[in-house]
Amino acid sequence: MSLDPITLSVIQASLQQVCDEMDLSFSRAAFSPVIAEANDRSDGIYAAADGSLIAQGTEGLPVFVGTMQYSTAELIRLIAEGNAAPPDPNDIYIVNDPYLGGTHLMDVRFVRPYYRNGKLWCWLSNTGHWPDTGGSVPGGFSASATAVEQEGLRLPPVKLFKKGELDREIYAIICSNIRVADQRIGDVKAQAAALQVGSERLDLLLDRYGDATVQTAIGELRARASRQMRQLISRMPDGQWSSEAFIDSDGVIDEPLVIKLQVKKICDRLIFDFAGSSPPCRGPMNSVLATTQSSVYLAMRHIFPEMPISAGAFEPLEIVRPEGTFLDAQYPRPVSGCAAEVSQRIAEAIFAALVEALPDRVTAAPAGTSGNFALGGYDAERERDFVMYQLSGGGYGGNSNSDGLSNGCSTIGISKAPPVEIMEQAFPVIYNHYALHEGSAGAGKMRGGFGLDYELELRNGEARASFVMDHGRFGPQGALGGNDGDVNKVVVLRDGASYVPKHLSKEQDIELTPGDRVRVRTPGGGGYGDPLQRSVKAVLDDVRLGRYSLGQVRDLYGVVLVEDKMLLSVDESGTARLRRIMKRNQ
Amino acid sequence: MKKNDAEFLGDLIGVDVGGTFTDLVKLNQTTGRVQLAKVASTLQNQAFGVMQALKDAQTNLCDVALVVHGTTTTTNAVLERKLSRTGLITTAGFRDILELGRRTRPQAYGMKGFFLPIIPRDLRLEVDERMDYAGRILTPLNEMAVRTAGKKLLDVGVESIVVHFLNSYANPEHERRAADILAEFWPNEYITTGHSLLSESREFERGVTAAVNASVQPILKRYIARLDEELVAGGYAGELLVMNGNGGTVSAKRVVREAAKTVMSGPASGVIAAAYTGRAAGRPNLITYDMGGTSTDVALIRDGDPSVSNELELEYAMPIHVPMVDVRTIGAGGGSIAKVNDAGLLEVGPQSAGADPGPICYGRGGIEPTISDANLLLGRLDVSKLKSVSGAVDLPEIRSIFQEKLGNPLNTDAENAAAAILQIATTRMAGATRMVSVSLGEDPRDFSLFAFGGAGPMHASALARELGIPEVLIPARPGITNALGCIVADLKHDFVRTVNRPLNLIDIDDVIAIAKTQRDEGIGLIRQEPVSIEEIKVTHWLDMQFVGQTHILQVPLPADQINREAIQLAFDEAYFARFRISLSEIRAQVVNVKTTVSGRRPDISLTELIDASGRASNLEAAQTGTRLVWFNGGWHETRIFDREALPLNAKITGPAVLEQMDTMVLIEPGDHACSDKDGNILITLGDAL
Secondary structure (H helix, E strand, C coil), X not given: CCCCHHHHHHHHHHHHHHHHHHHHHHHHHCCCHHHHCCXXXXXXXXXXXXXXXXXXXXXXXXXXXXXXXXXXXXXXXXXXXXXXXXXXXXXXXXXXXXXXXXXXXXXXEEEEEEEECXXXXXXXXXXXXXXXXXXXXXXXXCCCCCCHHHHCCXXXXXXXXXXXXXXXXXXXXXXXXXXXXXXXXXXXXXXXXXXXXXXXXXXXXXXXXXXXXXXXXXXXXXHHHHHHHXXXXXXXXXXXXXXXXXXXXXCCCCCCEEEEEEEEEECCEEEEECCCCCCCCCCCCCXXXXXXXXXXXHHHHHHCCCCCCXXXXXXXXXXXXXXXXXXXXXXXXXXXXXXXXHHHHHHHHHHHHHCCCXXXXXXXXXXXXXXXXXXXXXXXXXCEEEEEEECCCECCCCCCCCCCCCCECCCCCCXXXXXXXXXXXXXXXXXXXXXXXXXXXXXXXXXXCCEEEEEEEECCCEEEEEEECCCCCCCCCCEXXXXXXXXXXXXXXXXXXXXXXXXXXXXXXXXXXXXXXXXXXXXXXXXXXXXXXXXXXXXXXXXXXXXXXXXXXXXXXXXXXXXXXXXXXXXXXXXXXXXHHHHHHC | CCCCCCCCCCEEEEEEEXXXXXXXXXXXCCCCCEEEEEEECCCCCHHHHHHHHHHHCCCCHHHEEEEEEECCHHHHHHHCCCCCCEEEEEECCCCCHHHHCCCCCCCCCCCCCCCCCCCCHHHEEEECCEECCCCCXXXXXXXXXXXXXXXXXXXXXXXXXXEECCCCCCCCHHHHHHHHHHHHHCCCCCEEEHHHHCECCCHHHHHHHHHHHHHHHHHHHHHHHHHHHHHHHCCCCXXXXXXXXXXXXXXXXXXXXXXXXXXXXXXXXXXXXXXXXHHHCCCCCEEEEEECCXXXXXXXXXXXXXXXXXXXXXXXXXXXXXXXXXXXXXXXXXXXXXEECCCCCEEEEEEECCCCCCCHHHCCCCCCCEHHHHHHHCCCCCHHHHHHHHCCCCHHHHHHHHHHHHHHHHCCCHHHHHHHHHHHHHHHHHHHHHHHHHHCCCCHHHCEEEEECCCHHHHHHHHHHHHCCCEEEECCCHHHHHHHHHHHCCEEEEEEEEEEEECCXXXXXXHHHHXXXXXXXXXXXXXXXXXXXXXXXXXXXXXXXXXXXXXXEEEEECCCCCCHHHHHHHHHHHHHHHHCCCCCCCCEEEEEEEEEEEEECCCCCCHHHCCHHHCCCCHHHHEEEEEEEEECXXXXXXXXXXXXXXXXXXXEECCEEEEECCEEEEECCCCEEEECCCCCEEEECCCCC
């Protein structure tokens, strides 16, 4: 049977709709703000036989592009080997094992078999970021774990719902091992309900178009997605490109980790080779293979937003398995930094490698850190324990068209930051400022965006601060002659003395007492193109608005400004002279 | 002294300025006679278009009792950032809040984005002061600094000013004091405090709302003054009411103070007209579907009331957090471009030909196939009518473009490609409409589809079929729905006050006191308006959530029995209805107390929207001819009717086309259409899914 392209388009849109409604249902009903507001979740449909991705919701968190096809494939393998119970209708498996096609432990997957006429037809799966899955640090982002056991509860695929009924015993074990367990039922119900929505919508779709037609369409759509990706690749110039990206340290041993990447274009395929990257590390900055692969896909989708999310589109993107490196970590390597930090650095390596081949599509490096800051302790005014998280954005890289966005969200997320007023309502802190990180943008013809500069103070009780961030040693890379963005700076002010964490933006359990302060200045984005080519007017505007100082633009852009009675003007000849000299010295 | 419309049964005029057209409805309250006008909008000064429309409708302004006006003056000012020079005075350490936003990017994929804050950084000044979350003063207000900052801003030419302090929702004392200080020397009335438009936590949203307000105030003021001048010069002695985004109206004198509320008023008035028309037609549950040339909007109406949200964004990072009719844009409209992508599949949108160059058939240089062109090619639109407008482009030319760009790569002919465009557009629009209804916890099958806008009535049946909606309602005048909304809208004021306490700890007397204050203020405002009111309606709401959640749910609060148990019960029911989940394990929290006070204006009759004297005696007499129209894979001989000549209770089985001034209604084969006393067309789908 062959299908006309119009029916195919309609079925494609309908499959997409099933996933979008799962996404919507999940985040609308979810209890945790991280899912409900930050949309840290994803839903999709996966092939019965091998778990390959059929369709995934467009509102899913970018870092989950493609990941669930690996966890579903692992489940299928374990069932075949007799190491997981075979499925029954209305079962839901729960799994968060990073080494079984996962990310970090907090990303909890539900997998539900979908049956048609008594036969397994496909799998529905979703991932939700739970606020806590146990382990040494509330929230799970450890800065210095050395084994996965310290990071939290690890679940192999087990049936949390058996024929539609919640298994109270398994659920009790989970609840005994995680923090704020009483609220978790809200997320579990929402996560399961989303799969139910998917199942009902899929019933209608198959009833309408016929099982055989949809099955044929899925195969055909996969082939066409592959063709579409190949077309995009074949329009790139031929060549091979290499890049490096660095992680400050693993949080335990204070040495940089390097990602070495070589991208080769062969006809209509791209081959990504990470050979030569650092070996697995002791601290939690390892990545598991599934996350490494998803990071490649998400970076490519940032470059080609028109690329469909389908197993077919991934086919021409060949990733050489980075065996023996920290990008292919094995049990029991700690991995809590993989989805939030390492994934972003992999994306930056890809941007740096491809910006020369695709200068209009690719940007200089964005801030590239999730800016994880956790504060936990006792709130003496409200008489209760508390755990607060502050995630923060940074500057984006400049691009061929415009300067980078200031205070954008992480490369892998699409979430809103919590308002200062909401944080002060809920926790014993007060913010002293929340401002633009002046001077942080990487200089370029198109400069990077500016990072964020905030400081908060503990008002009462006691607390411990933990940081899992990055780009404290190496700023986000500039591109095509642009400068790097400014680095991430964390300073703790205790009893009037300032303290910089040994790993710069990573440390666990720093004790704070009332009046102590934490100041974070997040990275600016990398600059794009030669700063000496930046328009003098744009430079003048930046100084007028207080984003850069007079001295900075002189050094970075070769622009000489004079200030007279609060009025700024350009010293044209001075600027021309200085730019000539700087050009010669480049 | 102005004449009060209560004592003067003169003409009632609704006039709405849209992006392309200015529409007007004039109702003679004595005879019931309706006159309409549609003229090109004059965007530089919208008053010209308004005056032209009045003239076209043969208006004698001395005979007019009331003019109700919907304007996009403030919307355009914000979107184009043609704003008055506005300054900000804010808490030390926080001047960048308006620029930093909430840390997002415009699209999920593509690490690019651009954002221009509404007040530039050099006009955002800081002063020492600080409240904590409970409204306790941590740092007293430096009054000298307020004075200095205000003078400095005046010196650099600032016209309007915003005072926006952290946690002012908990205690507005510092904002009030700062505003008083500024008022001593500020040369005009344009001083906006953050807490005054909405007393809700979240500093970015509250700040942007206040900044938008201040920066459009002088623009709205000048516009209203110009319009008023023109009206008075024409002999008008009545009041001018202006539409707000909440679907209510407010007098021109008062509208400037809360100018931000007009920013999203355009789409709201159409929904208000839909609700009014639906109630009169016995259809209180509607999904409104407004498809024009450049955008397609949907909204939900349940039990005659449009869904309202106070979390809408005008564009990326431009939240305007005041209660507004929840209208969502789901697509690009008739100008959506179709193309065959690299996968060999047909895509419709998201690119749009917009209004310029527009579809190929506009003859303004458009060369990409669009939805409108597909309609033309398939005989749904009348070629002869279109030709008189554009002239340059003929059907064979459009057909050859379709053949080359779509037919050839899809291995089909131009007509089938055009039909595919409509099919895919319908699938996409249905999906997006479902997302809107599902997000509000509603099943679209429980609603009727109310179609308006230039293109809505042409696509409505196909969309309804796809959504499983059994019935389509097309109002008498789909092209002037917004203007109609102006004359049927009530006077309306909304109040929001943040409480943020768990239900078991809240002082119920506090809630009652807040609700009462809000009610009294609203009633006071409405009583001051010099227009006649049938009754005043007060509705109280609570925004609630479970402790630990961030999303909120609006729960109605009955005025007579405010107690903890009733609130808990109402919340549980609303939560289950929306999410199908009950969480009896977790405590509930009251976030905001909200009150809506509306003054219902006298009902108006819709029966004269289509002139009864033009009705033919029978169906045959209303038929103007036949033409070939493409349905379900082939050409069908299709009867064409003059809609305005249809007899009362006419019954038509599709295929048929009903033509009127600015739109046409498509009745697909097997569907049954019926006209009612108000001139509505009700289409019952023949094979509703």
